[in-house]
Amino acid sequence: MARKATATSASTMPNAPQFTQEQDLEAFREMLLIRRFEEKAGQMYGMGLIGGFCHLYIGQEAVVTGITMASEKGKDAQITGYRDHGHMLVMGLDPKGVMAELTGRQGGLSKGKGGSMHMFSNEHRFYGGNGIVGAQVSLGAGLAFASKYTGDGSVSIAYFGDGAANQGQVYESFNMAKLWKLPVVFVIENNKYAMGTSIERAAATTDFSKRGASFDIPGEQVDGMDVRMVYDAAQRAIEHARSGNGPYILEMLTYRYRGHSMSDPAKYRSKDEVTKYRQERDPIEQVRARLIEGGSVSEEDLKKIETEIRAIVTEAADFATNDPEPDASELWTDITIEA
Amino acid sequence: MPQILMPALSPTMEEGKLAKWLVKVGDTVKSGDVLAEIETDKATMEVESVDEGVVKEILIEEGTEGVKVNTPIALVMGEGEEVGEGNRPAAQATSSDPDGDSAVAAAAAPVPAEPRSGAEAPKFVAQNDPDLPDGVEMVEMTVRQALNEAMAEEMRRDKDVFIMGEEVAEYQGAYKITQNLLQEFGAERVIDTPITEHGFAGLAVGAAFAGLKPIVEFMTWNFAMQAIDQIINSAAKQLYMSGGQVTAPMVFRGPNGAAARVAAQHSQDYSAWYAHVPGLTVIAPYSAADAKGLLKAAIRSPNPVVFLENEILYGSTGLVPKVDDFVLPIGKARIAREGADVTIVSFSMGMRYATQATEKLVAAGVDVELIDLRTLRPLDIDTVIESVKKTGRLVTVEEGWPQGGIGADISARVMEQAFDYLDAPVMRVTGKDVPMPYAANLEKLALPNVDEVIAAVNAVTYRS
Numbered sequence: 001m002a003r004k005a006t007a008t009s010a011s012t013m014p015n016a017p018q019f020t021q022e023q024d025l026e027a028f029r030e031m032l033l034i035r036r037f038e039e040k041a042g043q044m045y046g047m048g049l050i051g052g053f054c055h056l057y058i059g060q061e062a063v064v065t066g067i068t069m070a071s072e073k074g075k076d077a078q079i080t081g082y083r084d085h086g087h088m089l090v091m092g093l094d095p096k097g098v099m100a101e102l103t104g105r106q107g108g109l110s111k112g113k114g115g116s117m118h119m120f121s122n123e124h125r126f127y128g129g130n131g132i133v134g135a136q137v138s139l140g141a142g143l144a145f146a147s148k149y150t151g152d153g154s155v156s157i158a159y160f161g162d163g164a165a166n167q168g169q170v171y172e173s174f175n176m177a178k179l180w181k182l183p184v185v186f187v188i189e190n191n192k193y194a195m196g197t198s199i200e201r202a203a204a205t206t207d208f209s210k211r212g213a214s215f216d217i218p219g220e221q222v223d224g225m226d227v228r229m230v231y232d233a234a235q236r237a238i239e240h241a242r243s244g245n246g247p248y249i250l251e252m253l254t255y256r257y258r259g260h261s262m263s264d265p266a267k268y269r270s271k272d273e274v275t276k277y278r279q280e281r282d283p284i285e286q287v288r289a290r291l292i293e294g295g296s297v298s299e300e301d302l303k304k305i306e307t308e309i310r311a312i313v314t315e316a317a318d319f320a321t322n323d324p325e326p327d328a329s330e331l332w333t334d335i336t337i338e339a
Numbered sequence: 340m341p342q343i344l345m346p347a348l349s350p351t352m353e354e355g356k357l358a359k360w361l362v363k364v365g366d367t368v369k370s371g372d373v374l375a376e377i378e379t380d381k382a383t384m385e386v387e388s389v390d391e392g393v394v395k396e397i398l399i400e401e402g403t404e405g406v407k408v409n410t411p412i413a414l415v416m417g418e419g420e421e422v423g424e425g426n427r428p429a430a431q432a433t434s435s436d437p438d439g440d441s442a443v444a445a446a447a448a449p450v451p452a453e454p455r456s457g458a459e460a461p462k463f464v465a466q467n468d469p470d471l472p473d474g475v476e477m478v479e480m481t482v483r484q485a486l487n488e489a490m491a492e493e494m495r496r497d498k499d500v501f502i503m504g505e506e507v508a509e510y511q512g513a514y515k516i517t518q519n520l521l522q523e524f525g526a527e528r529v530i531d532t533p534i535t536e537h538g539f540a541g542l543a544v545g546a547a548f549a550g551l552k553p554i555v556e557f558m559t560w561n562f563a564m565q566a567i568d569q570i571i572n573s574a575a576k577q578l579y580m581s582g583g584q585v586t587a588p589m590v591f592r593g594p595n596g597a598a599a600r601v602a603a604q605h606s607q608d609y610s611a612w613y614a615h616v617p618g619l620t621v622i623a624p625y626s627a628a629d630a631k632g633l634l635k636a637a638i639r640s641p642n643p644v645v646f647l648e649n650e651i652l653y654g655s656t657g658l659v660p661k662v663d664d665f666v667l668p669i670g671k672a673r674i675a676r677e678g679a680d681v682t683i684v685s686f687s688m689g690m691r692y693a694t695q696a697t698e699k700l701v702a703a704g705v706d707v708e709l710i711d712l713r714t715l716r717p718l719d720i721d722t723v724i725e726s727v728k729k730t731g732r733l734v735t736v737e738e739g740w741p742q743g744g745i746g747a748d749i750s751a752r753v754m755e756q757a758f759d760y761l762d763a764p765v766m767r768v769t770g771k772d773v774p775m776p777y778a779a780n781l782e783k784l785a786l787p788n789v790d791e792v793i794a795a796v797n798a799v800t801y802r803s
Contacts, residue, residue, distance in 0.1 A: 039370055043389045046346025047409055058371075077549065111582035118580040127548050127585065132572050138538050139573060142545020149501070149527065149551060156545075172538025179533070257371075263349040265382035278371070328458035334583035335617050337641040 017232035021294055026069065027227045028287045029305055031061035034086040035284060036306075036313045037095060038258075041085065041102055045262045049321060050102045054116050057086035059257040062283035063189055064090050066230025067157060067250075070238055075152075077143040079127040079136045080159035082117035083189075083256075087159070091124045095312055099320035107323040111330055125154070134167030136160060137186065141173040144184035144241075155241045156184045163194025165208050171215075174247065178215040181246035185237045186212070188251045189224065195260040196268040209251035217247050224252030225281040255281070341390060342411035343374060345399075348384050353408055355379040360401045366394045368415060375401070375412070392417045463717040465671035468632075477658035482624075485631035485659055486516050486592075486648065490554060492664075493638040494524050497552060500638055503530040503539055504556030504593075513558045514594060514653055540566030540591070544573045547587040547643075554638060557593035560609045560647065567612075574643035575618030590637045592646035595623070596688055596738045597775055597786060599651065606775035608739035610687070611748070613645040614715040620669055621716040623647040625690035627657030629713050632667030640669065647715075649688045672719035674726075676701075678708035681796050682726040684749060685736035686712040689787065692768070693736045696792035705796060715745060723749060724757050731762035732799040736792055741769040763799040768792050 019027065038056040045054045057064070060083075068090045071078070080087050088098050093109060101108030102116050109119040117131040127143060130136040140158025147154045164170065165188050177184050188208045192199055199206045209219035218240070223229040230252065237248035255277045259266040266274075291297040345355070356378040362368055368388045375386045392415040399412040406412065480488075494500045501524075506513045508521040508531040521529040532539040536557065543553040557563040563570065574587040597606035613621045620642050624630040630648070637644040659665070675690070676697060685693040690711050697707045708726050712719065727733050733753055735746030746767035753765055771785045796802075 036370065039387065039389045042387070043346070046348075046386075047344060048347055048350065051350045079545075109582065110580055110584070113582050114580040120581040120585045122584055127545070128581075130573070132568060135541060135569060135573055138541025138569065139545035139548065141538075142542040142547070143549050144545075145542055146546040146549030146551050149546070169537045169541060172533070172535040173542065175533055175535065176538055176542060259384075263382075265348070265384045267383075331458060332461055334579045334581075336620065337578065337586060 016226065017228045019228050019231075019290070021291065021296065023069070023231075024287050024291050024294075025297070025305075027062075027065055028284065028291065028302070029309070030065045030068075030090050031227065031284045031287070032306060032309050033095070033312065034058075034061045034065070034089050036309050037089055037099070037316065038085060040313050040317050041099065042258065042262060044103065044317060044320070050116070051104065052115055053082065054102065054262040055083040055260065056256070056258045056262070057083055059277065059283075060189060060191060060224070060254045061086060062227040062230050063187070063224045063252045063254050064159070066227040067185075067187060067234040069227075070231050070234035071155065071157060074123075074125065075154050076238070077125040077127060077140075077147070077154060077156045078159070079130065079140045079143060079156070081133060081136055081161060081164060082129070082131050083161070084117065084119065084129045088119055088121075088126060088129075091121070091126050093119070093121055093124055093126065095316040096319040099316040100323050103320040103323075104325065105320060105323035106326040106330070107319065111334075112326040113330065113334065134160060134164040134169050137164065137167070137170045137173045140186075141177045141182055141184055144177065144182035144247075145180070147183050148180070153242065154183070155238050156182075157187060157238075158184060159187045159189055161194065162188060162190040162192065162199050162208060163197070163202065165211060166194075166203060170211075174212050174215045174217055177247040178212075178217050181244060183241040183244070184247045185234070185241050186217075186247060186249045188249065189254055190251055191254050191256045193256075193260065193268065195264070196266075198268065207251070209249055212247070212249045217249055219249035219251060221251045221253060224254035225277070225283050226286060227283055341392070341415055341417065343386070343388075343413040343415055345377070345406045345408050345410045345412050346386055347408045348377075348379060348382055352379055354405050355408075356404045357399050357401055357406050357412060358383065360397060362394050364394050364397060368392060368394060377406075388415065390415065390417065463670060465717070465719050466668035467671065468667055468673070471660050471662065476661040478661045479656050480627055480659050481654055481656050482627045482630045482648070483514070483516055483653040485627040485657075486634055487518055487520070489631045489634035490517070490638070491520060491523065493635055494520070494528060499550065500552045500554065501528040501530065502554040502556060503532050503543060505532055505534055505558050507531060507556050512556075514650060516648075516653070517556065536562050536565040537569065541569040541573060543589060544569050544577075544587050547574070547589040548577070548585055552638065553589045555589065555591045557591065559598075559605060559650070560593055560595040561605050561607055563591065563593070563609070570613075570619075570643070570645070571616055575616050577618075578642075579618060586641055587643045588641045590634075590640075590644045590646050592634070592637075593648060594650040594653070595647035596649050597651075597770075597782075600777060600779065600782060602777040603774035608737065608770065610647060610715055610737065610739050611744045613647070614718070614745060614748075616716075618643065619716060620644040620714070621647065622669065622714050623687040624713055625652065625687055625711050627655070628659045628665075629667060629673065629711070631659055632665050633669065633713060635664075635666045636669050639666070647687060651688060652691070667713075670714045670717040670719055672722040673711045673713055674722065675709040675711050676707060678706040678730070680706040680730055681732040681734065681800050682708045682710060682723070682730045683734045683736060683792065683796065684710045684712060684723055686715065686745070688738050689736040692787055692789050692792050695789045696796065699789070699793060700796055705800065705802070707796070712745075718748075720749070720752050720756070723753065727753055727757045728760045731760055733761070733765045734768060734792065734795040734799055735765065736768045736787060738770045738787060740772055741767060742772065744769055763801065766795040766799050768795050
């Protein structure tokens with residue numbers, strides 16, 4: 001019953017943007033880290049170690065990986081909603097800190113006080129981890145406003161889902177971003193379902209790349225399962241924003257394999273649909289197939305990477321399991337800063 | 340040998356049915372493969388493999404009901420030589436082997452940290468107002484001028500301070516609070532926004548995350564209802580949920596409460612709403628001097644501040660000390676008049692009714708102590724308690740609705756902390772418990788007034 005994923009036809013598309021072997025290896029490593037981390041998080045949720053909500057990124061790995069590869073790490077700001085674990089891992093936040101935040105321990109990135117949906121890093125310029133659907137779009141426009149105000153040359157990348165794309169403040173932000181030519185890339189991760197509601201049942205128009213049309217914001221629909229396509233489009237979008245032309249919209253056509261959150265059995269879609277994506281479009285298997293086809297990377301080489309990734313994830317899980325809960329005194333800290 | 344455990348679909352699930360096995364003994368499985376389906380009364384879900392290996396044993400047969408969460412349901416053996424794939428070094432095999440699972444299972448119940456003495460709520464201690472130099476010149480100005488000066492001075496002092504809002508720049512402010520700021524600081528720092536409260540409030544919070552110090556002007560606080568999610572969920576909670584990493588140093592300001600004859604949707608006092616929220620600082624000044632000194636403090640604060648002004652007070656005048664840098668402490672009430680018979684506590688527009696009532700009461704021989712809270716969060720309850728210990732009687736005055744109001748909160752705290760000192764029940768003078776009517780006579784009835792304050796004082800001093 002073991003499933004064997006096969007390379008998508010996209011990987012052999014003659015006009016697809018090409019990756020060097022080095023880029024493919026980087027993408028493979030980053031995406032695999034997300035996949036294995038999320039699988040472990042799912043397992044730990046099932047064991048009661050992770051509470052509340054837990055929104056896994058499995059299936060969507062190519063989106064954040066390709067975009068981050070095209071961005072300037074440590075300079076460009078990123079912000080997203082609650083499906084945020086993958087973003088943090090790719091941006092270089094410590095997997096142990098992320099997993100320990102999921103288990104609510106003192107070594108978590110937010111000292112155990114934020115949880116799955118609320119993690120941040122000034123150092124890596126990651127601004128969450130936001131639990132209110134759509135709020136990150138205005139906040140992300142604000143990060144871009146600060147970039148323009150200070151002239152630091154950074155770009156803000158604001159991710160949101162097809163569900164959030166129907167929120168009013170998204171369009172308020174589009175308007176201001178274009179009006180003031182803010183350096184922001186709006187990334188719509190269209191995974192086809194806002195929790196259990198398919199885009200066709202929620203959106204009057206389902207081509208989200210055109211949602212900026214009335215503000216004259218350029219948009220592209222991108223195969224979000226192919227990390228090369230994501231990277232290629234992200235380069236265009238980031239360059240557009242960085243050079244003072246204002247916002248850009250990227251609609252990433254992607255798919256989540258798991259439910260909306262861990263407690264969602266995902267009965268609103270067919271098993272065949274999920275299987276089709278996993279077997280034919282899987283972002284990691286596409287890269288794996290390319291690397292093997294390329295000839296100079298062997299199965300053994302990839303196995304070695306997988307072993308390294310497993311070790312990182314196991315270490316994170318062990319840390320997150322054994323780290324103590326925050327001290328009771330933490331209840332009363334970080335509410336306001338004493339002037 | 341790793342055990343596959345019965346998973347929980349949610350934190351509340353305790354047991355479920357193992358509906359179906361999709362693998363059999365001897366099958367090779369890898370990450371993401373579906374091993375089994377489990378059912379609860381609410382849902383069916385697939386159990387996926389997290390690790391690679393060969394199914395060695397099925398411990399719970401399919402169709403079994405009432406399988407407790409975390410019960411081992413199968414054994415999956417990690418890749419071994421007999422599978423013929425393994426050249427994996429032993430050390431790697433150990434670290435990548437899901438021995439994490441057993442560690443996870445053993446420690447599934449987190450070790451509780453011992454509560455320590457530090458688990459008490461910290462007590463806020465307010466600073467006193469700064470001493471003014473002898474013979475300092477006092478300048479008469481309107482609250483409007485005081486607010487305008489405060490912003491101009493702070494914008495000169497710190498280039499990260501900017502103001503945005505509707506009509507703040509070219510129109511010079513809907514209520515002229517931002518007059519001449521555009522001329523002095525330019526369009527980069529004095530920014531007219533579209534009519535888009537939710538969006539620009541969120542945008543300003545994002546700019547604050549990145550290190551700027553925005554002043555967001557709401558044309559009135561009524562319109563900030565569109566933006567309240569960003570004020571509370573993004574700004575107020577940010578420091579806490581980031582474990583102290585990311586802050587939102589900013590000011591949300593504008594006129595609050597009833598203006599004149601503008602009816603229900605434009606006449607609401609939000610004092611109690613924002614004062615309810617940990618993470619916010621809430622300031623509601625009455626005098627021109629407090630307006631200036633506290634707005635400067637608010638702009639310098641590292642925390643998100645809700646600064647509640649009042650349209651009717653914009654034109655009222657007061658004396659403001661002419662010193663280089665007049666900054667007042669946040670969280671300190673001002674004793675407007677010392678007295679021994681009864682304490683009246685109020686803030687913002689309520690102070691106008693309270694002050695006029697105090698003048699009449701003093702003339703009638705009642706020695707009133709009048710306290711202007713100035714800041715609503717953190718609330719200077721100590722000053723109120725000390726006063727009540729002296730007078731034994733308390734009247735609160737506010738324009739907001741009575742239920743869950745500022746007066747209700749003060750009343751509860753005085754009952755908790757100074758019950759034995761009270762010689763009469765605390766009385767609240769509030770706006771009436773109705774949406775604001777338009778008709779002039781009804782509007783007057785809906786608002787608190789001087790006579791109601793006097794009546795309340797008479798009641799608590801048994802002088803009726």
